[in-house]
Amino acid sequence: MARLTKKKKEARAKVEKNKLYSLQEASNLVKEVTYTKFDASVDIAVRLGVDPRKANQMVRGVVSLPHGTGKDMKVLALVTPDKEAEAKEAGADFVGLDEYLDKIKNGWTDVDVIITMPSIMGKLGPLGRVLGPRGLMPNPKTGTVTMDVAKAVSEVKAGKIDFKVDKTGIVHAPIGKASFSADKLADNAQELISTLIKLKPSTAKGSYVKSIFMSSTMSPSIAVDPKIN
Template sequence: MARLTKKQKEARAKVDKNKLYSIEEASALLKEITYTKFDASVDLAVRLGVDPRKANQMVRGVVSLPHGTGKDMKVLALVTPDKEDEAKAAGADYVGLDEYLQKIKEGWTDVDVIVTMPSIMGKLGPLGRVLGPRGLMPNPKTGTVTMDVAKAVSEVKAGKIDFKVDKTGIVHAPIGKASFSADKLVGNANELLTTLIKLKPTAAKGTYVKSIYMSSTMSPSIAIDTKIG
């Protein structure tokens, strides 16, 4: 087992493992215990009382974080020529079609989100083995398959993220950067949790939000009181 550094020990000492923190307390504490030299990402891990193996208990959705993610999301717009100018004006980093389909076929996936049009989805099917495992396959449910390409691109650039419960029943989602003020982290966390609660499947029985943890890259995790959500 790797030995803890002095900073790691100091960070762990500041987190009371027997306490459930409010979102406000956790956001302020996180800024104290994040010691990385780079601007660390801040994430929420929410354990839900669902069985993801059952289709009627799958939790998936999108949320527009009011303060963005702090990350410059690289967007590829796979569109027909008549939509190219629209996508570029909205801020897409890469715009085109056949040349990018070929690059993806060859293994290129250096983007965070792919936005496309319904008529192009047929061409993306064969690329599922490349895009699927990386979470890059566009989906109408997340707003990345649409005729309003400009809106989809601008929303992603502004802080719209999609999330999906994993096979262990946990939703992992970014809510900002360590450089964000505590208030901004609180705002983003509340927006994500509110969205998750609205998506509670009717088939889910018992406690829906079982646990919430906030952490940044390499920081200890902070347990949050689920009654907030």
Template sequence: MAKLTKKQKEAHGKIDKNKLYSLEEASALVKEITNAKFDASVDLAVRLGVDPRKANQMVRGVVTLPHGTGKDVKVLALVTPDKEAEAKEAGADYVGLDEYLDKIKSGWTDVDVIITMPSVMGKLGPLGRVLGPRGLMPNPKTGTVTMDIAKAVSEVKAGKIDFKVDKTGIVHAAIGKVSFSEDKIKDNAKELLDTLMKLKPTAAKGIYVKSVYISSTMSPSVQLDPKVVA
């Protein structure tokens, strides 16, 4: 195991491993224990009492963070010519169709979100092997396959994110930056946690939220009291 640096030891020393922190306390502490020289992302990891292998226990959804993610999200709008102006006006970084489909076939995936129309999805099917593993395949459930291109682009730019429980039962999501105020981190975390509670599968038995951790890109994690979302 690699030795901890002096700053890392100091960060770990500020966390009481036997304590379950409130959302307010954790939002303040994650800022205090981050020593990165860049504006680190703040992440939330929520372990759920679900079996993701069963379709009726899959947890997936979207949430618009009240204060955005702090990240400049690059959006590709794969649309027909009649929708191009709408997509550009809404703030899409890349707009087009066939030329970008060809670029993706060649391995280009330098975007964070792809938004498209129902009529275009047939062309995206063959690109599933490229887009799927990167989480870039548009999906009607997350609002990235729609006829209202302007609204979809605007929402993503404003801080709308999608999340999905992984095979170990954990939902990971970036909820802001360390430069955010404590209140903004808290508000964004609460919005995600509240959304997760609304998505509790009826088939899930026992404790739904087993643990909640907040951390930054290079900080140790702080454990929250799961009751904050009960």
């Protein structure tokens, strides 16, 4: 069992057991219990009352965080030559087609998001075994398969993220960095939670938002009251 360091003990001592914090309180506290020397990522985990095994209870969507994620998202635009200029102008880090398809085939996935066009999806199908497990396969539902490539690239660069409930019914998503103000973290978290509530499947019964936890890299988790959001 790993030994608790002094900083870990101090951080844990600041989080009251069995207490449900408001989003604002949790956002203030997560900054206090973050002790990394680097600018830690702040994440939120929302457990939903859905059965992801049922297609009509799969929760997936996108949200534009009002204050961004604080991370410089690396975007690959797989486009035809006539779309390359607008993709580059919008801020895509990598732009092209065949050369990048070959790189992906050989295992290259050093990007955060891939944006492409409907006509190119057929070429990406065989690469599903590489892109799928990493969550990089473009999808029309998340706006990453579109003819408006410039808009899609700009939105991702500005803080648009996609999320998907995992097999245990939990949605994990980044909401910023520890250097963000508590107000900005709370705003981003509220936007994500509000979006999830709007996506509640009609077939989901009982309590929908079961629990919410906020944490930063290596920090203890902070329980957020799901009933007040």
